[in-house]
Amino acid sequence: MNLSNFDQDAGLRRLHMMERIRAFEETARRAAIDEELVLGAIHLSIGQEAVATGIIENLRRDDYILSTHRGHGHTLAKGAQADAMMKELLGREGGCCGGKGGSMHIADFGVRMLGANGVVGANITIAAGAAHGIKLLGGDQIVVCFFGDGASNRGPFLEGVNWAGVFQLPILFVCEDNQYSASTLTSDMTSGNIADRARALGLRTTEADGNDVTALAATAAEITARIRETGTPEFLMAKTYRISGHTYFDPATYRPEGEAERMKATTCPIARLRETLSETGVSTDELDGLAQEARAEMDRALDAARDAPWPADETAFADVQDIGSPLQEAF
Amino acid sequence: MAVMSYADAAKLAVAEAMRDDPTVWCVGEDLGRGGVFKQYTGLVEEFGPQRISDAPISEAAIMGAAFGAAMAGTRPIVEMRFADFALCATDELVNQIAKARFMFGGQSRAPMVIRKPMGMWRSSAAQHSQSLESWYAHIPGLVVCCPATPQDNYSMMKAAIACDDPVVYLEHKNIWAHEGEVDTTKAVEFGKAALRRSGQHVTLVSWSHTANLCVEAADTLARQGVEAEVIDLRSLWPWDKAAVFDSVRKTGRLLVAHEAVSVAGFGAEVVATVAQNIPMKTLPKRLGSPRGLIAYAPNLEDQMRVTAPMIAKAAQDMMENEPA
Ligand SMILES: Cc1ncc(C[n+]2csc(CCOP(=O)(O)OP(=O)(O)O)c2C)c(N)n1
Ligand SMILES: [Mg+2]
Numbered sequence: 100m101n102l103s104n105f106d107q108d109a110g111l112r113r114l115h116m117m118e119r120i121r122a123f124e125e126t127a128r129r130a131a132i133d134e135e136l137v138l139g140a141i142h143l144s145i146g147q148e149a150v151a152t153g154i155i156e157n158l159r160r161d162d163y164i165l166s167t168h169r170g171h172g173h174t175l176a177k178g179a180q181a182d183a184m185m186k187e188l189l190g191r192e193g194g195c196c197g198g199k200g201g202s203m204h205i206a207d208f209g210v211r212m213l214g215a216n217g218v219v220g221a222n223i224t225i226a227a228g229a230a231h232g233i234k235l236l237g238g239d240q241i242v243v244c245f246f247g248d249g250a251s252n253r254g255p256f257l258e259g260v261n262w263a264g265v266f267q268l269p270i271l272f273v274c275e276d277n278q279y280s281a282s283t284l285t286s287d288m289t290s291g292n293i294a295d296r297a298r299a300l301g302l303r304t305t306e307a308d309g310n311d312v313t314a315l316a317a318t319a320a321e322i323t324a325r326i327r328e329t330g331t332p333e334f335l336m337a338k339t340y341r342i343s344g345h346t347y348f349d350p351a352t353y354r355p356e357g358e359a360e361r362m363k364a365t366t367c368p369i370a371r372l373r374e375t376l377s378e379t380g381v382s383t384d385e386l387d388g389l390a391q392e393a394r395a396e397m398d399r400a401l402d403a404a405r406d407a408p409w410p411a412d413e414t415a416f417a418d419v420q421d422i423g424s425p426l427q428e429a430f
Numbered sequence: 431m432a433v434m435s436y437a438d439a440a441k442l443a444v445a446e447a448m449r450d451d452p453t454v455w456c457v458g459e460d461l462g463r464g465g466v467f468k469q470y471t472g473l474v475e476e477f478g479p480q481r482i483s484d485a486p487i488s489e490a491a492i493m494g495a496a497f498g499a500a501m502a503g504t505r506p507i508v509e510m511r512f513a514d515f516a517l518c519a520t521d522e523l524v525n526q527i528a529k530a531r532f533m534f535g536g537q538s539r540a541p542m543v544i545r546k547p548m549g550m551w552r553s554s555a556a557q558h559s560q561s562l563e564s565w566y567a568h569i570p571g572l573v574v575c576c577p578a579t580p581q582d583n584y585s586m587m588k589a590a591i592a593c594d595d596p597v598v599y600l601e602h603k604n605i606w607a608h609e610g611e612v613d614t615t616k617a618v619e620f621g622k623a624a625l626r627r628s629g630q631h632v633t634l635v636s637w638s639h640t641a642n643l644c645v646e647a648a649d650t651l652a653r654q655g656v657e658a659e660v661i662d663l664r665s666l667w668p669w670d671k672a673a674v675f676d677s678v679r680k681t682g683r684l685l686v687a688h689e690a691v692s693v694a695g696f697g698a699e700v701v702a703t704v705a706q707n708i709p710m711k712t713l714p715k716r717l718g719s720p721r722g723l724i725a726y727a728p729n730l731e732d733q734m735r736v737t738a739p740m741i742a743k744a745a746q747d748m749m750e751n752e753p754a
Contacts, residue, residue: 163502197535208537213501218525224491225526228498235455235480235504258491265486418536420595422573422620423668430703 102379105313110376111389113156113312117148117369118393120172123181126397127171127188127202128347136405137188137347141202142169146310146342149368150275151176153315154243154335157323163211163233163242165226168203169275170215173245179207185400191407198410199418211240220253222246223272227259230268234330241326242270249280251293257300263332264301270332271322272297275309277341282353297334309337310368313375340366431613437469437606439580442614443587444470444507448477451505454591455481457496458509458545466511467547467606493519497527497540505541505591513546513600514557527596528571543590543597548576549639549689550735551603555726561638561690561719566598567666567699573597573620575665576638580610582664585618593620602639621668629657632683632745635674635700637663640689640736647741654742656749666696671703678704682711683748687741692718712748717741 124143131137144151151172155164158177166173174184179195187194188202195207206214213229216222226244233240250256251274263270274293278285297304307318315337322333340362344351351359364370373386416425434442448454455477456470462484464471474482485492489510496506510516516523527540550559566574573595577583583601590597597620618624626641627648634644641662648658659677663669678684684704686697697716705714719734 165498195535196533196537199535200533204533206534206537208534213498213538214530214534216526218521221494221521221526224488224494224522225498225501227491228495228500229502230498231495232499232502232504235499236453236502255490255494258486258488259494261486262488262491262495266483418532419570420531420573422593422595425570428668428671 102375105375105379107376107379107381109316110313110372110379111381113152113316114369114372114376114386115389115393116152116156116176117312117372118390119181119396120148120151120175121145121369122390122393122397123175123184123400124171126394126401127185130189130401131347138190139201139203140346141188142346143343144169144172144341146363146367147275147277147339148172149312149315150245150273150309150337150339153312154273154319156316157320158243159240161211162240163213163229165213165222165229165242165244166215167219167222167246167250168215168217169247170205171202174205174207174212174215177207177212178210179212181396182400182403183207185397185404186407189404189407190409191404192410193407197414199414220246220250220255223250223259224255224262227262227268227270230263230270230332231266234266234268239327240269241323243273244270245273245275247280248274248276248278248285248293249283251296252289256296260297260300260302260334267330268332269326269330271326272302272332272334274334274336276336276338279341279345281345294334294336302332302334304334304336306336306338309339310366310371312368312372342367431611433609434580434612435606436580436583436601436608437467439584439612440587440601441469441471441473442612443584443591445473445476447588447591448481453504454507455483455504456507456509457483457485457492459485459487459511461509465509467603469606489515489518490522493522493544494526496542497522497530500540500542501530501538507543507591508545510544510546512558513548513562514560516544516546524569528569532571539594540596541594543587543599545599545601547603548600549602549604550724550731553726553728553731556723559724561688563600563638563666564690564694564696564699567696571596572667573665574600574667575620576600576602577664578602578605578638578641578662580608580612581616582618582624584612584614585616586664589618589620600638605639605642618664620665621670622664623670623673624662624664625673626660626662627658629659629681631657631681632659632685632748633674633677633681634658634660634741634745635663635684635686636660636688637666638689640687643736643738644687644741646738647745650738650742651745654746656745658745669700674700674704675708678708678710684710684714685717685741685745685748686715687717687736689736690718691721692716693721715744715748717744
């Protein structure tokens with residue numbers, strides 16, 4: 100990399116965000132395994148932090164994102180508070196969703212994060228619709244929709260991407276290609292190439308190294324500016340790798356021996372950015388300090404979550420519907 | 431008061447709501463040409479193609495995108511063309527729209543009207559004829575309504591558009607052309623049944639077009655000296671238990687009739703709820719389609735039909751088989 104015009108401040112900011120995402124997930128994993136505090140399955144994005152970080156830094160607070168079952172990184176990067184997120188993972192009062200959604204339904208409408216989704220691919224049409232809403236209301240926001248490589252094999256991928264093209268909507272579809280769909284190698288179950296599908300649907304399509312946060316942020320800056328300017332949808336294929344298992348308890352033995360270790364050594368976006376920052380003169384102490392700060396933040400978030408009460412019993416029936424609410428009649 | 435068709439009554443409600451609120455819009459296949467049943471005719475001329483929006487044949491995306499647009503601050507009216515095709519958007523409706531407000535801890539709403547033309551229509555066969563209202567009544571988060579008259583198709587459409595919950599709005603395909611008086615000042619509340627006829631001998635509970643058949647059956651019964659009370663539920667969730675209970679307390683006899691398959695139909699829900707609460711003079715009865723499939727040939731199709739004479743006969747049987 101040519102370091103002569105490397106923006107060190109931006110690099111440090113990005114490193115801090117990626118460390119926060121990693122620390123959030125490692126803390127959550129520890130809380131799940133050691134303390135059994137996290138109740139349901141959680142999907143970690145360890146190794147994929149650059150995608151959330153590099154893309155979302157280009158968004159405004161009033162831009163929208165939609166995410167997947169693997170959504171902690173996107174949510175944090177959009178500006179959600181770690182302690183509210185941790186409480187949600189523990190099913191506690193004060194969680195982003197009041198303990199009703201957990202990891203797979205994490206959402207923070209305050210920062211316009213319109214939800215993770217427990218149904219693979221389902222967020223694609225909804226995201227297109229959020230962009231449709233923006234267009235109808237005459238807004239200048241944009242939408243970013245994150246989904247996995249595996250999701251591109253579901254029907255809503257075709258319907259949602261086509262929709263955005265037909266109506267010329269201000270949306271960026273980001274396929275976060277970590278090579279796997281649960282325990283299946285996605286390429287084994289995919290005919291042709293995913294980016295070609297987007298091209299065939301008429302979307303301007305960019306393929307990028309999803310583990311190089313510096314380059315990805317620059318690419319995403321251009322793309323998001325263009326979408327805001329033209330109101331035209333685009334597609335970004337971000338190649339990355341899921342260093343951890345599908346869920347926090349998945350040993351991922353279906354991967355060829357040594358693959359994860361080799362990929363971790365060569366592709367980890369945090370390690371790569373640290374190396375670049377070192378080369379530009381940032382001390383190891385300073386780099387380690389960012390990681391420590393992130394870990395301390397997430398330890399505090401876990402402490403707060405551990406101490407938080409369960410949601411009030413009566414909230415089980417709240418926020419279902421106004422008309423015919425189960426608070427009034429459930430039988 | 432004007433006389434208009436069931437289709438035009440809903441169209442008037444949509445047009446009025448769109449004039450009042452610029453965030454209301456309609457989306458579905460072929461809407462720019464008036465929709466397949468002409469229930470949107472003329473609207474694109476007034477509101478333009480953005481607000482009367484055509485859509486690709488992508489039911490999942492129509493439903494999902496409308497939901498996204500609802501979360502972004504608009505109030506979509508979704509046209510599914512046939513209730514049967516809405517099954518292509520089941521995940522979007524059941525897993526996403528119905529659950530979002532709850533799963534996200536009250537952060538979002540889905541103020542949507544989801545129009546699903548339902549029911550038998552001569553020789554439309556198994557994939558264009560179904561009545562699946564009980565499926566939706568089963569899903570927490572959804573309001574379900576089945577208007578049977580032009581008045582209700584006006585008033586309930588108005589209420590559905592104003593509602594902040596997702597409303598599954600099932601119009602019956604066989605009655606688009608039915609005409610009736612429409613009083614545009616008349617409001618209808620979900621969960622309030624319409625008393626279509628008063629009587630003291632037997633309570634007929636129904637909804638959608640079968641409620642009209644119940645009125646017909648009640649006329650026949652009256653000629654035979656039986657006064658039937660006809661309750662048109664209009665909405666299945668919430669449904670007007672109080673009105674049904676009051677009526678059955680008076681008549682002591684309950685017959686529920688609907689076009690959908692009887693097995694696990696909403697009639698079972700009504701009968702069970704009444705049976706748990708109100709003592710009756712005779713065993714309650716439900717009359718629905720056999721658990722068979724709707725065929726193309728009229729003589730086969732008719733075997734799945736609930737008709738006015740069948741309803742009258744079932745009510746008459748209840749009168750005659752009364753235990754001493
Ligand atoms: C419709 C649907 N089918 C299957 C699943 C189970 N499932 C959850 S995550 C997943 C893999 C998804 O792969 P991908 O889209 O590549 O995302 P990744 O997990 O790699 O982030 C599967 C099959 C689901 N949640 N929803
Ligand atoms: Mg994947």
